[in-house]
Amino acid sequence: MKTLSTIVAAALLTASAQAHAHDTWVEVNTPEVREGNVVHVDLKLGNHGNDHRDFKLHSLITLDNVSLSVMAPCGCEADLKPNLIGTAYEPKQGYWTAPYTTTKPGLHVVSHELDTLHGKIRAIKSAKTYFVVGPDPTATKGPLMRCDRPLGHPLELVPVTNPVTESGPNTPIRVRVLFEGKPLANGRVTFIPRGQQLAEEFDETFERRTDAKGEAEFTPTEANVILVVIHHKEAERSGDGYDATYYSAALTVAVPQVPFPKPAIKTTTASR
Structure with a gap:
């Protein structure tokens, strides 16, 4: 017969594993859209962390303590949480999705955060993805026109290369x-192509360690959706109701078969 202490220890271990392995991420149905058209933003929960090694869905995440928004290049922010709807007939299955009608040209970022407790573990998660409205990502100048500016998430993946305009087969992310x-x-960054099952432990094909600048690089060989994931644990960081804190961050990159067109070079006619 299991003792009470054994049951409690097992429950804490399970909660810890779930906090570490189940990550949230965001996707859009297209990384390129014309001004005035609709982008569908998806919020997903899956087993694709360092333990499960894949891109598969787990369940419908509870929306308590969740934020989801789209930020335009000007810094304007649209809250998508009130418009989220489930995609599955069965309760707690599928994922959340919401429409966003574009109104401004340029580079947009979808931002998501979650801060919750799993037993005695505090889980702080964040995720983002990018899309461009119009043919020129720099059409609107503003605080968010550049992808390499952090949003201020506790743990954050910041693109060094533009995940829309500088993405394609054999182009480094x-x-x-x-x-x-x-x-x-020395952070462990996992680059998960959709449909790929990563090897156990450290997968040298799809995982990298960050250098002294916190940077890592992966070169996809074909068009696909790549989920970039990083985990970080602060075992000594405790608080009211929790003994440790697990952080995770995700970035979704849609690698196109045909790269984003280069902006036309503007020329001027010299006056005579």
Whole structure:
């Protein structure tokens, strides 16, 4: 017969594993859209963390303590949480989705955060993805026109290369990992192509360690959706009701078969 202490220990271990392995991420149905058209934003929960090694869905995440928004280049923010609807007939299955009608040209970012408790573990998660409205990502100048500017998530994956306009087969995806605003060295960054099952332990094909600048790089060989994931644990960081804190961050990159068109070079006619 199991003792009470054994049952409690097992429950805490399960909660810890779930907090570490189940990550949230966001996707859009297209990384390129014309101004005035609709982008569908998806919020998903899956087993694709370092333990489960894949891109598969787990269940419908509870929306308590969840934020989801779209930020335009001007810094304007649209809250998508009130418009989220489930995609599955069965309760707690599928994922959440919401429409967003574009109104401004340029580079947009979808931002998601979650802060919750799993037993005695505090889980702080964040995720983002990018899309461009119109043919020129720099059409609107503003605080968010550049993808390499952090949003201020506790643990954050910041693109060094533009995940829309500089994405394609055999083109490196470069990211910088920031923890509380500072580069995180020797972090384990996982690049998961949709449909790929990663090897156990450390997969040298799809995983990298960050350098002293917190940077890591992966080069996809074909068009696909790539989920970039980083985990970080602060075992000594405790608080009211929890004994440790697990952080995770995700970035979704849609690698196109045909790269984003280069902006036309503007020329001027010299006056006579």
